[in-house]
Amino acid sequence: MFDPYYLQQLAIGLSLGMTYALMAIGFTLIFGVLNVVNFAHGEIYTLGAFAGLVLITAAAPPIAAVVFAALAIGAFAGFSLERLAFKPFRRFTDEASLKSRAMRESTLLSSLAVSIVVREALEIVFGSEMRSVPFEYLINTPVRVGPVILVTGDFIILGVAAAMLIGLQYLLTRTRIGLSIRAVSNNPLGAKYVGIDTDRTIIMTFVVGSMMGAAAGILVGLYYGAIFPAMGFVPGIKAFVAMVMGGLSSIPGAVICALILGISESMATTFVSSGWSDMVAYGFLILTLIFFPNGLFGAGRERV
């Protein structure tokens, strides 16, 4: 069981899970605040990766600058996504509209439509084949740790993800804006009555969530060395799986379930070919929806 091969797969799974965790956090934040699934989150991931790629091919800066550029593009993309696809459906603020299912469905469909437009636009601009990252930027130089061979990418992803999680925790608990995010996700109408600017809070949530998603995108792009326009679709679904498994409004739950997902996926690749490894995530989703409708860590939800 402590065969170095399995330890290695465990390490790979952990770093994969960390990228899913970064995506899942953004997803959960947005879902918590707006109660709507953001189908375009996978496209933010892709945009982050492409932003990094463009910067690398244009001006070869150090890796830290590339990551910062991805974060900036992610923040901007999140802001524009909110303004474009989510804001127009909040123009009715009466009680009936706020609770209406049609409103939520149309928001969902609009984010789906925007995600399609963005993906196809990226395909037209960049072409749909995989672009490879120039060699100096790839973060997979192997590093020996005891019996296991890891790559530098694992450490970098772990470090960046941990830093972002700690930063998010600080933001949510110690700053005013974090407080307003938590208030709006708890009770949007109540937060409005108390005087919190829900609009600004929602924008802020989108910005923070998209920054994390874009960071995940650039990190995975540099780790695997392949960047292509359709790369955001599957991680978006996996982020959704992690969110549902963790209980919808729980960020630590989403992170833990993302790690579990990553580890199970990399373990599964030892037994089946990698084409089937996506089935793990879908299988987990179906199992969770049927047997654990409130997620593993979540508070009770009225109806699933």
Add this chain to the structure above:
Amino acid sequence: MPALIGVLVFAALPAVLASFDRGYFYQIANLALIFVLLSASMHLVTGVAGLLHLGHAAFYGVGAYTAALLTTKLGLGFTWTLPLSGLVAALVAFLVALPTMRLVSIYFAVATLAIGQMLYLVMLNWVEFTKGPNGIIVTKGLELFGVSLSGRLSTYYTVAVVVVLCVVAIGRLSHSYYGNALRSIREDDQCADAMGVRTVRLKMETFTLSAFFAGVAGSLWAHMTGYISPGDFKFSESILILAMVVVGGLGSLPGAIIGALLLILLPEGLRGLGDFRNIMVGAVMFLSILFLPKGLLGEVSALRLVRQQLGAAWRRTDNGIGIGWR
């Protein structure tokens, strides 16, 4: 009105196609008809019953693969594969529906998305059975009881007859008391359940029925084009069908048909834009949700239209007051 549509589909359009006599136009017409069937079946499950179904193309694919595999491995002709692919797709949908039917709205949507993706992965990776990405070449064209129907005009007529029959069936389903029950489930299923409507059972029936029609469409596609591959049944096709229903109007069958025709014929008409077809689908969907949330022919207008034109099923008292579907 039904006479007008019948004349259009069975007389006017074939006359136009025959006069141009270009295979490409026949392909477009057949493609449009198949997608009319797909979007009508999607209308039944998403528009009328309110179950947002993001994996419809996968059941279309199940039907197509059934038809293809039956033809290539067992040598059965279209006469057999048409009902069988519908039945197999319905069976798969039934098995899928058993665990997932108690989920609501977004959870159901993502569950169907996952199911669609799983079916797609099976089609792509189970190479021994489905030949994976290479696809399957369907050796037999359309035929009925041994009479070959694979000439251009006869293909068109076969597809048109099957599609019109299915659309009429879906129309009778959605404009009846059964359809009203489904709409009540869509609006508030807890309330409908409390009133005695068998919610879970109706949802399962609708899901299975729409998959049956999708399977039928799949067998039409397999025999018509002669080659299928997993790429025809990806998530983006599901989104295309959803966009057709949304653009036409959720809950309106004429709207679903108009949406299907629009989203198939418009890219053909704007051939010059080439690669922009997919962007256009997304953009049209987005703009229609934003500016025309009720769709091009919204549900209320469509119901009124159907009652006026196809009023045979609408019972009236002696002084002409409408009192309900027959």
